[in-house]
Amino acid sequence: MSRISSSLGKDLIGLEPLSAEQIRGILDTAEPFKEISERRIKKVPVLRGKTIVNLFMEPSTRTRISFEFAEKRLSADTVNISASGSSVVKGETLVDTARNLEAMRIDMVVIRHGASGAARFLAERIPSNVINAGDGSHEHPTQALLDLLTIRDHRKRIEGLRVCIVGDILHSRVARSNIFGLLKLGAQVGVCGPRTLVPAGIEALGVERFRRIEEAIEWADVLNVLRLQLERMRTGYVPSLREYNRVFGVTTPRLERAPRDILVLHPGPMNRGVEIDSDVADGPQSVILQQVTNGVAVRMAVLYLLAGGAPERAEAAKTGGLG
Amino acid sequence: MDQRITLMDEAAVERALARMAREIVELNQGAEGLVILGIRRRGVELAQRIQTLLEAEEEVPIPSGALDITLYRDDLMEVGPRPLVGESSLPLTGVDDRCVVVVDDVLFTGRTTRAAMNELMDWGRPGRILLCVLVDRGGRELPIQPDVVGRTVSALPQQEVEVLVPEEDGRLSVELVLRNREEA
Amino acid sequence: MTGGGEGGPVLLQGGRVVDPEQGIDGLCDVLLAGGRVAAVGTDLEVPEGAELVDCRGLVVVPGLIDVHVHLREPGGEHKETIASGARAAAAGGFTAVCAMPNTDPVIDSPATVGFVAAAGKAAGASRVYPVGALSLGQRGEQLTEIGELVDAGAVAITDDGRPVMDSGLMRRALEYSQTFDIPVADHPEDLGLSGKGAMNEGVVSARLGIQGKPNASEDAHILRDLLVAELTGGHIHLQHVSTRHGVRAIRDAKARGVRVTAEATPHHLLLTDEAVEGYRTEAKMNPPLRTEEDRLEVVAGFLDGTLDTLATDHAPHHYDEKEQAFDDAPFGVVGLETCVGLLLTHFVHEERMDLSTLVDRMSRSPARAFRLPGGDLKVGGPADVTILDLEAEWVVDSAAFLSKSRNTPFEGWELRGRAVRTIVGGRTVWSLEG
Numbered sequence A: 001m002s003r004i005s006s007s008l009g010k011d012l013i014g015l016e017p018l019s020a021e022q023i024r025g026i027l028d029t030a031e032p033f034k035e036i037s038e039r040r041i042k043k044v045p046v047l048r049g050k051t052i053v054n055l056f057m058e059p060s061t062r063t064r065i066s067f068e069f070a071e072k073r074l075s076a077d078t079v080n081i082s083a084s085g086s087s088v089v090k091g092e093t094l095v096d097t098a099r100n101l102e103a104m105r106i107d108m109v110v111i112r113h114g115a116s117g118a119a120r121f122l123a124e125r126i127p128s129n130v131i132n133a134g135d136g137s138h139e140h141p142t143q144a145l146l147d148l149l150t151i152r153d154h155r156k157r158i159e160g161l162r163v164c165i166v167g168d169i170l171h172s173r174v175a176r177s178n179i180f181g182l183l184k185l186g187a188q189v190g191v192c193g194p195r196t197l198v199p200a201g202i203e204a205l206g207v208e209r210f211r212r213i214e215e216a217i218e219w220a221d222v223l224n225v226l227r228l229q230l231e232r233m234r235t236g237y238v239p240s241l242r243e244y245n246r247v248f249g250v251t252t253p254r255l256e257r258a259p260r261d262i263l264v265l266h267p268g269p270m271n272r273g274v275e276i277d278s279d280v281a282d283g284p285q286s287v288i289l290q291q292v293t294n295g296v297a298v299r300m301a302v303l304y305l306l307a308g309g310a311p312e313r314a315e316a317a318k319t320g321g322l323g
Numbered sequence B: 001m002d003q004r005i006t007l008m009d010e011a012a013v014e015r016a017l018a019r020m021a022r023e024i025v026e027l028n029q030g031a032e033g034l035v036i037l038g039i040r041r042r043g044v045e046l047a048q049r050i051q052t053l054l055e056a057e058e059e060v061p062i063p064s065g066a067l068d069i070t071l072y073r074d075d076l077m078e079v080g081p082r083p084l085v086g087e088s089s090l091p092l093t094g095v096d097d098r099c100v101v102v103v104d105d106v107l108f109t110g111r112t113t114r115a116a117m118n119e120l121m122d123w124g125r126p127g128r129i130l131l132c133v134l135v136d137r138g139g140r141e142l143p144i145q146p147d148v149v150g151r152t153v154s155a156l157p158q159q160e161v162e163v164l165v166p167e168e169d170g171r172l173s174v175e176l177v178l179r180n181r182e183e184a
Numbered sequence C: 001m002t003g004g005g006e007g008g009p010v011l012l013q014g015g016r017v018v019d020p021e022q023g024i025d026g027l028c029d030v031l032l033a034g035g036r037v038a039a040v041g042t043d044l045e046v047p048e049g050a051e052l053v054d055c056r057g058l059v060v061v062p063g064l065i066d067v068h069v070h071l072r073e074p075g076g077e078h079k080e081t082i083a084s085g086a087r088a089a090a091a092g093g094f095t096a097v098c099a100m101p102n103t104d105p106v107i108d109s110p111a112t113v114g115f116v117a118a119a120g121k122a123a124g125a126s127r128v129y130p131v132g133a134l135s136l137g138q139r140g141e142q143l144t145e146i147g148e149l150v151d152a153g154a155v156a157i158t159d160d161g162r163p164v165m166d167s168g169l170m171r172r173a174l175e176y177s178q179t180f181d182i183p184v185a186d187h188p189e190d191l192g193l194s195g196k197g198a199m200n201e202g203v204v205s206a207r208l209g210i211q212g213k214p215n216a217s218e219d220a221h222i223l224r225d226l227l228v229a230e231l232t233g234g235h236i237h238l239q240h241v242s243t244r245h246g247v248r249a250i251r252d253a254k255a256r257g258v259r260v261t262a263e264a265t266p267h268h269l270l271l272t273d274e275a276v277e278g279y280r281t282e283a284k285m286n287p288p289l290r291t292e293e294d295r296l297e298v299v300a301g302f303l304d305g306t307l308d309t310l311a312t313d314h315a316p317h318h319y320d321e322k323e324q325a326f327d328d329a330p331f332g333v334v335g336l337e338t339c340v341g342l343l344l345t346h347f348v349h350e351e352r353m354d355l356s357t358l359v360d361r362m363s364r365s366p367a368r369a370f371r372l373p374g375g376d377l378k379v380g381g382p383a384d385v386t387i388l389d390l391e392a393e394w395v396v397d398s399a400a401f402l403s404k405s406r407n408t409p410f411e412g413w414e415l416r417g418r419a420v421r422t423i424v425g426g427r428t429v430w431s432l433e434g
Helices: A020-036 A062-073 A094-103 A118-123 A141-155 A173-184 A213-219 A241-248 A252-256 A288-306 B010-028 B042-058 B111-123 C082-091 C110-123 C146-152 C167-180 C203-208 C215-232 C244-255 C266-270 C292-304 C339-348 C355-369
Strands: A051-056 A077-082 A108-113 A129-135 A162-166 A188-192 A208-210 A222-225 A263-265 B003-008 B034-039 B064-067 B099-107 B128-136 B148-152 B159-164 B173-178 C010-019 C024-033 C036-041 C051-054 C059-062 C064-069 C094-099 C127-130 C184-186 C236-238 C260-264 C385-395 C414-424 C427-431
Touching: A020 A141, A020 A173, A020 A288, A051 A062, A051 A094, A062 A077, A062 A108, A062 A129, A062 A141, A062 A288, A094 A118, A108 A118, A118 A129, A129 A141, A129 A288, A141 A173, A141 A222, A141 A263, A141 A288, A162 A173, A162 A213, A173 A188, A188 A213, A208 A213, A213 A252, A263 A288, B003 B010, B003 B148, B010 B042, B010 B128, B010 B148, B010 B173, B034 B042, B034 B111, B042 B064, B042 B099, B064 B111, B099 B111, B099 B159, B111 B128, B128 B159, C010 C355, C010 C385, C059 C355, C064 C082, C064 C355, C082 C094, C082 C110, C082 C127, C082 C414, C082 C427, C094 C385, C094 C414, C110 C127, C110 C146, C146 C167, C167 C184, C167 C215, C215 C236, C215 C244, C215 C260, C244 C260, C244 C292, C260 C292, C260 C355, C266 C292, C266 C339, C339 C355, C339 C385, C339 C414
Parallel strands: A051 A077, A051 A108, A108 A129, A162 A188, A162 A222, A188 A208, A222 A263, B034 B064, B034 B099, B099 B128, B128 B148, C010 C051, C010 C059, C064 C094, C094 C127, C184 C236, C236 C260
Antiparallel strands: B003 B173, B159 B173, C010 C024, C024 C036, C059 C385, C385 C414, C414 C427
16 A cells, blocks of 8 residues: 655644655645545544544634544534633743643644744644644644645646745745745745835745835736734834825736736635735636635645644554555 | 555456355345445446446336545554545435445455444434445454455455456456555 | 852862963963962962872863853843853863843842842852843933942943934943943844844855845944943953954054953854754854854954953843744854863864963953952952863763753764863862762
8 A cells, every 4th residue: 555655743733844745745635635524424533532622722723623623524522611711821921831632631732822933832732733823923834735736726736836925924824835835846935025025035935025026927827825914014014004095905907907817826815905806706717616615625634634643653564555 | 665466356356246246146136225325436437337237137226325434444643644535425315214235345354344334324314224345354453343345365464455457547447455564 | 069168278280381471371270268369379388188189190270250240140040140151161171250230120120230239149150240231221312320330240231132312322332431440241243134033144044045144134233332432441341243344443452552352152152043043042042153254364363362351142041942943943052061072172182272272261251350359369259160171072062051951052073072070269160070
């Protein structure tokens, strides 16, 4: 029986530490999982008896729901802990939270946290598998994986494509994970946004910077449009949402001037009329809803690949053939 | 070197498949409502052959598909690096109330069949399931018996029975392999 | 502790004595008596009842002084106390430290200055000199009663922990402090430019997704301080300089006669922001570790005397405060017990700096900058002496620290050279043998 050639190890913290082969392995594994969500009984017994804690210390509805669907479709038992409404989290340090989870003998933790590095911090302290569902401005690997899968579905490849990430790069974990993943798979990556929201040193990661959205659209095969957090206006990174839309908004008139057919992604939730206009979001170039569908498949693949997959157990299982 | 003994050559396999196709029609009392599903990987090749034989004989299209039982394996979490998951594909007709013929190459412990049946149940509610295998080598660990068998073989535990198909292996045959293990 | 007797004579025999003030670097004896240096010379007679300390193979230097430590008391006793900090200082070879005022409450009154001074004396280890707050409550609004603080024992004023953002306040501090001939120490950082930064702004921060403090936040503030010092004629002491432009600005200012002294820290001399990789909170301090280009200029400034003073910015934190996500962990590293070992290993043994210059940066210059007694082995000066073993090989093990905190970025480093005995006022307050 064929096996995923390189194991992911215990955790999925980000795409930066993964090889191109490992990333492709996840995307390939996601393919058969797409079909499960189309069945009448949308459930396979892969994670039967496994306990997964969704530890969301920062509000996120769609990522949590997507993970929860993925977990449930793999038959895992899930518990959700969210920062608002749980005494487990209030005022407790991350170390104590980690120890408490460990004491409850859980198998996997999906963590969303406001601080960069929090997922890794947790992973280093508990034996359970840890999946990063977004840590501060660091990484959001499953989001990038579903973006990659969606691009691959439509363009049949990643290599050689020009993908421009538009918006608040500075604070965006989605941007970082996409940059790491796309570059590893051989895409060219651009970033475009107001200079206040593009971090110094970003070019050193190997990306091209576009000053204006028009230049980015001229260059790109794919646009990944990031959500503009409304608080960026209050904190003075952009003067107003109106101006942001006027200067950086992805609009139909701008896309019409593109020299080629552009695929438009958005990780959601969208601010219609700010970073993306409704006619683009709902238009033929948009694959935003397919991203959501693929999100479940990618997360199922990640859960499947990590569950119980301690690398040291690999040797014991060379002959896994059933009669 | 491994020792290999050919149990069935190409002609023998083809004769067996032709007979198995006839038995399926007999058991189902016709081709009506049949669905042929092969278990990945070599069961799929055999299922296609049986499908072709049936369609030629009965002159009706027989819906077919493939089952990948990876996610239903009972040792999934024990086998280390995750096995590659293949896609299961179901014919558009579905399996509800149909006579589903599950085709596999070798029947050994019965665990694969158990997994395939569980997966089928998640797909729908078959009217009947028939188990069709090219080789029954004995050694069952579950109370599962085939309905249609190409050849019954008594193989020792250390022996392997391999079904080779042209699409994967370049020839059609059934071979008995005695692995020459250093540590043995 | 091995007692040397209260002021009883101590003869340090046969060591290599290094005193940059007097230009001494050679084998001789040092006699300490009555809490003072009584004689320095070859083959000194052994006075009656003198304790003999065999210094053959060792180096005898004027007591090391760290003008920048955080002893956390009052208010942060779980991190460090004045007593534990003074003992850690002694174990690091320091005979005196200057305690920063950013405690809770802030050291901004004669009473609190007196408390620090008294607690320092009671510790009976290294000397502890209080530094008073520059502004009341370190709020950056109103000057403290500097004269009264000095009378109570303060040797300098600073709002360290925070910069003095109001340039007008800095001007008044640099003017007013001249009456008392004390330095105004400043943590140079433009808070507006630093924003929510938690590390150096650059390639590493972009990759880790941590907001950065740009070099410019330090550069701009250093330039401001230098210009205000030039305007007023006051003495500005710039703390923990970490940027290349900062070093260059200070070098230029010194060349044109601005009264400025400046610190280099061991961590900015030896580490870059790569040390943060893996979200290591023990590499989180303020100012942050910068790039290699900056580090090299800090080294150059330290070698040429632009950064005349080595200071550890010893900033202890309880382990569970550092055991957090990077953004949530506090700034600061401990430094007292690794400093001299690091500098001997990476500057003296690697022949980047001779021992006499290191003694200048760690004893003479800091003493002069803060007008402290000591900094040399002149007869009649305080009997504050550090004895070093340049060849002792050891591994940094934070579990063995006398400090209450363990937050060092140098854990596990293999070092050559360390202090083996620390003598304050003629009394051995710490020795390696215990």
